[in-house]
Amino acid sequence: MLDMAVLLSGSGRTLDNFHERIKAQTLAGRIRVVVANVPSALGLEKAQNYGYPAFVAQNSRETNAILADYPLDIVCLAGYLKLYEPPPTLAQRVVNIHPSLIPMYCGTGFYGDRVHRAVKSRGCTVSGCTVHFADEHYDEGPIILQKCVTLDYEDSIKEIAAKVFAAECEAFPEALNLVDRYGVDFFWKRVQR
Known part of the structure; x- marks a missing residue:
């Protein structure tokens, strides 16, 4: 089972999808943390409503400081509209759609x-x-x-x-x-x- 971070910039439709599939046990993952680069992103509110820790970070450095506090296997870019630069521990572990x-x-x-x-x-x-x-x-x-x-x-x-x-x-x-x-x-x- 993958320990996941979700990075988003907008409405959180992909977060919704992940959440529903995890509940249905059709996604072998656990969302550990959600980070948005846009403070007004609806996805942040959804994350909080689902019970996930949710944060705002303006750049990769701030994002990586947040992610360092969570056990993670993978970082999912879910409508994240910035180029994300992971720390060495997460290099080659960032997935995008x-x-x-x-x-x-x-x-x-x-x-x-x-x-x-x-x-x-x-x-x-x-x-x-x-x-x-x-x-x-x-x-x-x-x-x-x-x-x-x-x-x-x-x-x-x-x-x-x-x-x-x-x-x-x-x-x-x-x-x-x-x-x-x-x-x-x-x-x-x-x-x-």
């Missing part, structure tokens, strides 16, 4: 509706999400799991986003279960870097 099939529509500047707008403008008939380990570059760490969704020609950006988020709700917990099963090193060793 991206709303496209990496290596398409990823990297600096590609997040949220910007990704879905790019998918729509290119006329893609599929999109999806990628759960991957994060490193010092946006969206370049080893891939754990990808899920694909079919798009209709007339799908709006909002409809694309909804389809992708539904896939994310399945993919992120499934990927964390794979990390729990295989271990972190397995995923770093299986890719050529």
Whole structure:
């Protein structure tokens, strides 16, 4: 079972998903702490309501000072819109979800509706999400799991986003279960870097 930190910047929809799946015993994890970089993030209020320790930290240094007080196996970036730099003890233990099939529509500047707008403008008939380990570059760490969704020609950006988020709700917990099963090193060793 993974001891998890959740870093977020917004509404906490991924936190909701984790919480529900942990309660249902379909996610092999325990949320030890939640940290937001935005003081008004709704996810902070949700974390407190769920009973998780919840904090605000403006940068990686402040975040790492908070995380040092908790036993952690993994740090989950759940809609965290900053580049997070972990301490050496958590290097290669940061997991992110991206709303496209990496290596398409990823990297600096590609997040949220910007990704879905790019998918729509290119006329893609599929999109999806990628759960991957994060490193010092946006969206370049080893891939754990990808899920694909079919798009209709007339799908709006909002409809694309909804389809992708539904896939994310399945993919992120499934990927964390794979990390729990295989271990972190397995995923770093299986890719050529």
